[in-house]
Amino acid sequence: xxxxxxxxxxxxxxxxxxxxxxxxxxxxxxxxxxxxxxxxxxxxxxxxxxxxxxxxxxxxxxxxxxxxxxxxxxxxxxxxxxxxxxxxxxxxxxxxxxxxxxxxxxxxxxxxxxxxxxxxxxxxxxxxxxxxxxxxxxxxxxxxxxxxxxxxxxxxxxxxxxxxxxxxxxxxxxxxxxxxxxxxxxxxxxxxxxxxxxxxxxxxxxxxxxxxxxxxxxxxxxxxxxxxxxxxxxxxxxxxxxxxxxxx
Amino acid sequence: xxxxxxxxxxxxxxxxxxxxxxxxxxxxxxxxxxxxxxxxxxxxxxxxxxxxxxxxxxxxxxxxxxxxxxxxxxxxxxxxxxxxxxxxxxxxxxxxxxxxxxxxxxxxxxxxxxxxxxxxxxxxxxxxxxxxxxxxxxxxxxxxxxxxxxxxxxxxxxxxxxxxxxxxxxxxxxxxxxxxxxxxxxxxxxxxxxxxxxxxxxxxxxxxxxxxxxxxxxxxxxxxxxxxxxxxxxxxxxxxxxxxxxxxxxxxxxxxxxxxxxxxxxxxxxxxxxxxxxxxxxxxxxxxxxxxxxxxxxxxxxxxxxxxxxxxxxxxxxxxxxxxxxxxxxxxxxxxxxxxxxxxxxxxxxxxxxxxxxxxxxxxxxxxxxxxxxxxxxxxxxxxxxxxxxxxxxxxxxxxxxxxxxxxxxxxxxxxxxxxxxxxxxxxxxxxxxxxxx
Numbered sequence: 001x002x003x004x005x006x007x008x009x010x011x012x013x014x015x016x017x018x019x020x021x022x023x024x025x026x027x028x029x030x031x032x033x034x035x036x037x038x039x040x041x042x043x044x045x046x047x048x049x050x051x052x053x054x055x056x057x058x059x060x061x062x063x064x065x066x067x068x069x070x071x072x073x074x075x076x077x078x079x080x081x082x083x084x085x086x087x088x089x090x091x092x093x094x095x096x097x098x099x100x101x102x103x104x105x106x107x108x109x110x111x112x113x114x115x116x117x118x119x120x121x122x123x124x125x126x127x128x129x130x131x132x133x134x135x136x137x138x139x140x141x142x143x144x145x146x147x148x149x150x151x152x153x154x155x156x157x158x159x160x161x162x163x164x165x166x167x168x169x170x171x172x173x174x175x176x177x178x179x180x181x182x183x184x185x186x187x188x189x190x191x192x193x194x195x196x197x198x199x200x201x202x203x204x205x206x207x208x209x210x211x212x213x214x215x216x217x218x219x220x221x222x223x224x225x226x227x228x229x230x231x232x233x234x235x236x237x238x239x240x241x242x243x244x245x246x247x248x
Numbered sequence: 249x250x251x252x253x254x255x256x257x258x259x260x261x262x263x264x265x266x267x268x269x270x271x272x273x274x275x276x277x278x279x280x281x282x283x284x285x286x287x288x289x290x291x292x293x294x295x296x297x298x299x300x301x302x303x304x305x306x307x308x309x310x311x312x313x314x315x316x317x318x319x320x321x322x323x324x325x326x327x328x329x330x331x332x333x334x335x336x337x338x339x340x341x342x343x344x345x346x347x348x349x350x351x352x353x354x355x356x357x358x359x360x361x362x363x364x365x366x367x368x369x370x371x372x373x374x375x376x377x378x379x380x381x382x383x384x385x386x387x388x389x390x391x392x393x394x395x396x397x398x399x400x401x402x403x404x405x406x407x408x409x410x411x412x413x414x415x416x417x418x419x420x421x422x423x424x425x426x427x428x429x430x431x432x433x434x435x436x437x438x439x440x441x442x443x444x445x446x447x448x449x450x451x452x453x454x455x456x457x458x459x460x461x462x463x464x465x466x467x468x469x470x471x472x473x474x475x476x477x478x479x480x481x482x483x484x485x486x487x488x489x490x491x492x493x494x495x496x497x498x499x500x501x502x503x504x505x506x507x508x509x510x511x512x513x514x515x516x517x518x519x520x521x522x523x524x525x526x527x528x529x530x531x532x533x534x535x536x537x538x539x540x541x542x543x544x545x546x547x548x549x550x551x552x553x554x555x556x557x558x559x560x561x562x563x564x565x566x567x568x569x570x571x572x573x574x575x576x577x578x579x580x581x582x583x584x585x586x587x588x589x590x591x592x593x594x595x596x597x598x599x600x601x602x603x604x605x606x607x608x609x610x611x612x613x614x615x616x617x618x619x620x621x622x623x624x625x626x627x628x629x630x631x632x633x634x635x636x637x638x639x640x641x642x643x644x645x646x647x648x649x650x651x652x653x654x655x656x657x658x659x660x661x662x663x664x665x666x667x668x669x670x671x672x673x674x675x676x677x678x679x680x681x682x683x684x685x686x
Contacts, residue, residue, distance in 0.1 A: 045633075048637045049633075049636070051629075051633070052629065052633075072633055072636035073636045073641050073642065075637075076637055076638060077639050080637075081637075082637045084637075086630075087634060088631040088634040088635070090648060090652045091652045091655040091656065092655030092656075092658065093651070098638075101640060101644070102638040102640055105638075105639045105641060105644065106639040109639065109641075141655075158638065162639070
């Protein structure tokens, strides 16, 4: 589904990614771990199409389509979803209206009619129940005054509503207490099918107790220095990131 | 002939049309002398540094419409708050339209200035209030006063709460090649009374129109006034709005100005706090493109202690549009414990648009809280990326963020149907379909 080869990228003239190789197939969950400043968030921004980042070398194909040629909204229309570490607050636009706008924008790009209100409502009920989201929450302004946990839950809610093919979850576990973490993980697990894929970007191993990855990659100084299965995450937890430095 | 000359020499023609014995005629002729002496303001005047009237003074305007124009309701229905029951005072080319209006003398007076000037019942109100709030040397207001005849007269008696909002609409039909309008409004809200007013100026065809409007509002003890100015006119229409608000003890007057269109708009909004515990609220959203120019010049004069004023103006500018905000807060020595707040935030959507923002605080009391802040910035790229990553195209994403930026001003609109209307107008102005009813 997503094939990244020798990807180099920079921001503000600084080289952050220095040759990433990653192959994500449908049905898989990949975890990308690494110390602060290793390039984890840059990788998600580059896949998502943030124009502040410049790809200097390498390729990034999504179902055979070169993502680097597309703007962020077109990538979303293809089915790429990014869950943000710091979602943006939009006063005056409710969660429901925002999701409706996003869903209809994608439908429009595909030449489809707007979704009907009753269909949307049904889906909202179903998905919000999965995440223990109260209906009051849905009529609040998007992310405005949300707690850290509410923001993350709202990101996962949007993912469930938009049903992307590839979901990249950037530090979705940060700032969550254990109960909230379980709810968010449950949402992600319910989302998984044989046709979609998830890339988890995380600093800590604890999220992986609840969302079990097929592959774990360790990112360091803009390169994947080690890949393995879920046991690798445990090794990292035990030995710390200093151990990674010795691998190079 | 220069416009100033024309306005002076046409005065005889004006006098032939009116009743010279009415009680304000001396005030008119005195005002004409002030205009004759001062003329139109130029950029040499400190308060007109960023706004030049020269582009609208070249035309040979008709000062009196040649013929009466009738308009079918269906032609203009969209400009009314048709889903809310309102009193309506409607003018076409400066002439009252009884057919489109819905006035009253039942418990409160919502009628015409021309009739208030002649009816004995209103004589003492006119004598007490007409032109009493206006600084003598203000040339544009003096020009309006000299030709004062038609406009809206509203009197809300003691403890009366006007059940219905009042809509004031000035249509320009386009039947005159070009037109100079000078409506004159007087609103007296007696002790404990309340009223909501919506005012707009609307051209129906693209032709040069300048409206030099003067409104005096007297808000007595414990009264409450909500005023909404909708400025979304065609690019051929200009407006100079001179509004003077005099507040007595414990009164609250809030005024929203939504400036979404027009060639040149100048809002001279003046508040005078004459009693204690007064609250003055001034809010505005300005969204411009093309060559539109909107200037908000506000004055809040704190003359008494324990009063508040809140100013919050948001501006969004694109293409070659120009915005000006000049906010003056004057706190007299006597006005201790004043709480004056002023904020002006602006977004420039591209590099050709301009905004000039200038807070001006003159504080002579020593125990006051005054804060002011102005910002000029751009839309946040991170926020844009967030919306685009959800599949929302860049144009709509910018529209949503702009809407969010102006939202806190919109939120304070108290009439739901009006709020919805303004939301839709803003979406239109931003050129986006937001995909939902805001």
